[in-house]
Amino acid sequence: MKKALFPGSFDPPTLGHLDIIERASYICDELYIGIADNINKEEYFTVKEKKFMLGQITKHLSNVKIVHFSGLVVDYVKRHEIDFIIRGLRAFSDFEHEFRMGLANRRLEEIETIFLMADQNLTHISSTLIREIAGYRRRLLDFVPSEIEELIYDRFSHHSA
Numbered sequence: 001m002k003k004a005l006f007p008g009s010f011d012p013p014t015l016g017h018l019d020i021i022e023r024a025s026y027i028c029d030e031l032y033i034g035i036a037d038n039i040n041k042e043e044y045f046t047v048k049e050k051k052f053m054l055g056q057i058t059k060h061l062s063n064v065k066i067v068h069f070s071g072l073v074v075d076y077v078k079r080h081e082i083d084f085i086i087r088g089l090r091a092f093s094d095f096e097h098e099f100r101m102g103l104a105n106r107r108l109e110e111i112e113t114i115f116l117m118a119d120q121n122l123t124h125i126s127s128t129l130i131r132e133i134a135g136y137r138r139r140l141l142d143f144v145p146s147e148i149e150e151l152i153y154d155r156f157s158h159h160s161a
């Protein structure tokens with residue numbers, strides 16, 4: 001029984017995240033999607049909203065569980081007997097940061113990180129990009145799952161421009 005954790009900010013979740021979630025769910029028995037508290041980043045959605053959105057878009061995946069954690073990923077991993085961490089790699093620019101984090105996590109807890117390459121049609125998608133596009137009142141159907149598009153669009157379309 002292999003348990004994996006896919007940690008992230010999911011602020012908001014995107015089609016890129018969903019692609020990694022779907023593919024990760026096939027290669028492990030149980031997949032935890034971990035909403036991380038990020039002390040270094042401004043948060044646009046609450047944990048409750050992120051949980052709701054991730055729940056909506058993963059209804060078709062029976063082995064996925066959505067959790068929230070604060071503190072180090074490796075501490076959560078140890079406490080819950082997780083076998084490996086999943087991360088997505090979009091571009092070469094992700095690599096250096098991810099490589100360093102993967103090595104640090106292995107050093108801290110001997111935990112392996114499995115990197116899944118982004119779908120080539122989704123590599124450009126990021127939560128930051130989505131917030132910007134919606135800020136200029138452009139719909140987001142090419143970027144986020146349709147079930148949560150309205151919620152995300154509404155959040156950002158009132159603010160700017």
Ligand code: ADP
Nearest residue numbers: 007008009010016017087088089118122123125
């Ligand atoms: P974090 O702040 O931990 O990087 P994110 O929500 O930005 O949180 O990303 C979580 C994970 O999802 C990361 O491994 C990231 O590389 C991956 N990811 C984000 N967008 C995409 C995408 N478009 N395609 C594939 N993976 C992605």
